[in-house]
Amino acid sequence: MRALCAIALALLAGACLAPAKEVDAYFPVVPAVRIDPASLTPKGDALPVGPDHFRTAGGWTVLGWSLEGRPIHCLLLGHGPEFIVVVGTVHGDEPAGGPLLRRLAAHLEARPELLKGKQIALVPVANPDGLAHGVRLNARGRDINRNFPSNNWLPGERRGPAALSEPETRALFHLLSARRPQRIVTVHQPMVGINWDGPGKALAGRVAATARLPMLPMRERRGSIGSYAGRDRNIPVITFELPQAAATMRPGRLWARYGRALLLSVSWPSPGSNPGLRPRASKR
Numbered sequence: 526m527r528a529l530c531a532i533a534l535a536l537l538a539g540a541c542l543a544p545a546k547e548v549d550a551y552f553p554v555v556p557a558v559r560i561d562p563a564s565l566t567p568k569g570d571a572l573p574v575g576p577d578h579f580r581t582a583g584g585w586t587v588l589g590w591s592l593e594g595r596p597i598h599c600l601l602l603g604h605g606p607e608f609i610v611v612v613g614t615v616h617g618d619e620p621a622g623g624p625l626l627r628r629l630a631a632h633l634e635a636r637p638e639l640l641k642g643k644q645i646a647l648v649p650v651a652n653p654d655g656l657a658h659g660v661r662l663n664a665r666g667r668d669i670n671r672n673f674p675s676n677n678w679l680p681g682e683r684r685g686p687a688a689l690s691e692p693e694t695r696a697l698f699h700l701l702s703a704r705r706p707q708r709i710v711t712v713h714q715p716m717v718g719i720n721w722d723g724p725g726k727a728l729a730g731r732v733a734a735t736a737r738l739p740m741l742p743m744r745e746r747r748g749s750i751g752s753y754a755g756r757d758r759n760i761p762v763i764t765f766e767l768p769q770a771a772a773t774m775r776p777g778r779l780w781a782r783y784g785r786a787l788l789l790s791v792s793w794p795s796p797g798s799n800p801g802l803r804p805r806a807s808k809r
């Protein structure tokens with residue numbers, strides 16, 4: 526019953542906040558709604574909406590719940606066949622992703638032509654408990670980005686006792702399972718550069734040039750979204766690693782500095798999609 530009340534309250538909050546004019550007021554740090562963590566079984570935190578929702582519906586939805594009962598919000602924009610997932614603040618002490626993604630949402634809402642042929646799912650804050658406490662991990666010290674069921678996953682203190690043991694990871698996993706994304710974009714800090722997993726290197730190069738950041742090859746990370754989606758499922762994963770200083774930049778400055786590159790990362794056509802928008806082949 527408490528869980529049901531919490532869901533109703535959060536949905537109500539989402540409905541009230543969605544039309545807000547000031548984009549940075551969308552879901553700042555959401556107060557905990559005091560769900561009993563013991564009730565967060567894999568079934569208990571299942572999506573309040575089914576996979577079909579992600580093919581047809583738009584607007585804000587609740588993907589799932591953090592350990593401390595904060596909703597993990599997702600904004601669905603567009604209705605096209607190409608599905609792109611953008612995730613920010615997987616690590617709670619990397620706060621720049623939230624405001625940057627909210628600016629991206631506002632830009633895309635104002636320029637619907639950019640959504641032609643696409644559906645874009647934006648999750649500005651994937652780790653709301655970590656953000657509220659200013660820490661990398663979730664409320665029981667697990668790394669959400671080491672808890673995905675990749676082939677290289679192994680149990681560990683930060684990786685958890687089982688893949689998908691953490692409700693925040695499950696919320697993202699539900700989203701990635703609802704529709705196969707053509708691309709995933711994530712925003713992290715504080716290493717400086719553009720990283721990629723899977724077949725994302727060419728796009729990463731263009732994004733890096735646009736962002737005026739270096740390419741940032743990284744070793745494989747067990748249980749990361751890059752290992753699970755990029756390496757195992759062959760989905761291009763582009764990761765922005767913004768500098769630490771981005772944490773204190775105002776949203777307008779963040780968008781002015783990184784918005785163009787972020788926009789490119791979602792608007793660049795995937796192979797086989799939006800043929801009318803694909804870049805012209807160079808003449809020999």
Ligand SMILES: [Zn+2]
Pocket residue numbers: 615616619713714715
């Ligand atoms: Zn990170």
